[in-house]
Amino acid sequence: MTAVVSSAxxxxxxxxxxxxxxxxxxQLLLSVRCDARMSVCADGQEALRLLKxxxxxIIADRELPGFDGLExxxxxxxxxxxxVVPFILLSSRNDSASVREALPLAPTAYLTKPLNIEALRxxxxxxxxxxxxxxxCEAPALKPNMTLEHFLESRRATSDGGPLLADVQLAVxxxxxxxxxxxxxxxxxxxxxxxxxAVLIAAANSAAQHRGGAVQSLLQALNKLGxxxxxxxxxxxxxxxxxRLSEPMLARYAERYWExxxxxxxxxxxxxxxxxxxQERCYCAGLLHCLGDLALLRCLQEWKxxxxxxxxxxxxxxxxxxxxxxxxxLRTRWRLPLExxxxxxxxxxxxxxxxxxxxxxxxxAAQMARLPADEGLEAIAGGKAARLLRISLAELNxxxxx
Numbered sequence: 001m002t003a004v005v006s007s008a009x010x011x012x013x014x015x016x017x018x019x020x021x022x023x024x025x026x027q028l029l030l031s032v033r034c035d036a037r038m039s040v041c042a043d044g045q046e047a048l049r050l051l052k053x054x055x056x057x058i059i060a061d062r063e064l065p066g067f068d069g070l071e072x073x074x075x076x077x078x079x080x081x082x083x084v085v086p087f088i089l090l091s092s093r094n095d096s097a098s099v100r101e102a103l104p105l106a107p108t109a110y111l112t113k114p115l116n117i118e119a120l121r122x123x124x125x126x127x128x129x130x131x132x133x134x135x136x137c138e139a140p141a142l143k144p145n146m147t148l149e150h151f152l153e154s155r156r157a158t159s160d161g162g163p164l165l166a167d168v169q170l171a172v173x174x175x176x177x178x179x180x181x182x183x184x185x186x187x188x189x190x191x192x193x194x195x196x197x198a199v200l201i202a203a204a205n206s207a208a209q210h211r212g213g214a215v216q217s218l219l220q221a222l223n224k225l226g227x228x229x230x231x232x233x234x235x236x237x238x239x240x241x242x243x244r245l246s247e248p249m250l251a252r253y254a255e256r257y258w259e260x261x262x263x264x265x266x267x268x269x270x271x272x273x274x275x276x277x278x279q280e281r282c283y284c285a286g287l288l289h290c291l292g293d294l295a296l297l298r299c300l301q302e303w304k305x306x307x308x309x310x311x312x313x314x315x316x317x318x319x320x321x322x323x324x325x326x327x328x329x330l331r332t333r334w335r336l337p338l339e340x341x342x343x344x345x346x347x348x349x350x351x352x353x354x355x356x357x358x359x360x361x362x363x364x365a366a367q368m369a370r371l372p373a374d375e376g377l378e379a380i381a382g383g384k385a386a387r388l389l390r391i392s393l394a395e396l397n398x399x400x401x402x
Contacts, residue, residue, distance in 0.1 A: 292327020
């Protein structure tokens with residue numbers, strides 16, 4: 001089959017209001033054509049302006065704010081370019097009247113949300129690649145005179161988050177049955193992965209999912225997003241460069257941070273159950289508190305893939321200098337709920353003023369998780385969190401043995 005887009009390096013316009021769907025579309029496109037040039041926007045007016053760049057392919061949401069995708073398609077068809085510009089129209093409206101309204105404008109495809117990403121990948125493959133064609137892209141090289149400090153500072157506000165630590169593809173397979181995706185089974189399979197948990201909670205709290213209150217746990221996020229969108233976002237994470245850490249030295253650091261996250265999450269969950277607090281929210285706070293350090297390790301792998309030097313002392317120094325800043329930037333950019341962010345902050349230290357029982361529990365959980373196995377619990381029992389929660393040394397010892 002001959003590709004519809006004839007440009008040697010295709011220019012693709014993606015217009016999608018939801019940031020998580022926009023990111024998924026971008027990664028899906030790059031997984032088919034890693035060399036593609038992209039123009040990405042969140043509203044119809046900006047998409048209309050970007051048409052002046054004469055993209056070779058347009059992927060647009062019908063429900064764009066300002067100037068919707070159907071009007072954008074009408075505008076594209078009015079120009080009558082030859083050959084006709086491929087236009088994939090995405091929509092949450094799948095009723096026959098909505099489809100019939102779009103058909104006279106000859107969209108290349110009308111795909112309904114939540115998307116079937118494999119079907120969309122197939123469409124992109126047919127549009128952008130000739131039969132048997134493969135495009136291979138090397139990791140981008142570092143700019144001349146780029147230092148690691150400047151590299152990390154430039155990535156702090158735009159990092160992709162942490163690496164995947166669970167086998168998410170296997171998790172999805174295990175969660176599928178004859179009736180579709182079992183969300184409860186999926187939650188059990190992926191609940192230990194900080195990156196997946198953070199992305200799904202952030203996506204469930206995005207403007208596209210504005211109904212109801214804030215989502216603060218993985219199971220709440222899965223139920224709000226639904227099986228197809230959840231699966232799309234999870235599998236979409238595997239498409240990104242450095243989704244997993246291939247550098248053994250970095251992988252060892254990640255393993256230690258992951259283990260610390262899991263211990264903190266489990267202690268937080270157990271304390272929350274004993275104190276009749278929100279167990280899942282406390283578990284998530286513990287699991288996510290090292291996400292900044294994990295994101296930094298992922299950026300260090302990008303640094304090495306781009307040709308940078310990496311030694312153990314450099315990793316340690318970078319974590320100390322940038323780990324907290326990466327975590328803060330991620331939690332803010334992904335707009336994690338304020339209550340969850342406050343619990344994550346309590347893992348590190350208790351601020352001034354009145355302390356919630358949840359915050360005290362998470363601070364105590366973190367102290368327990370970080371304590372060496374051969375040290376006693378007397379200092380923790382005498383600390384602020386244990387005293388205010390009225391948890392005795394004997395109770396702490398029982399918690400440690402559980």
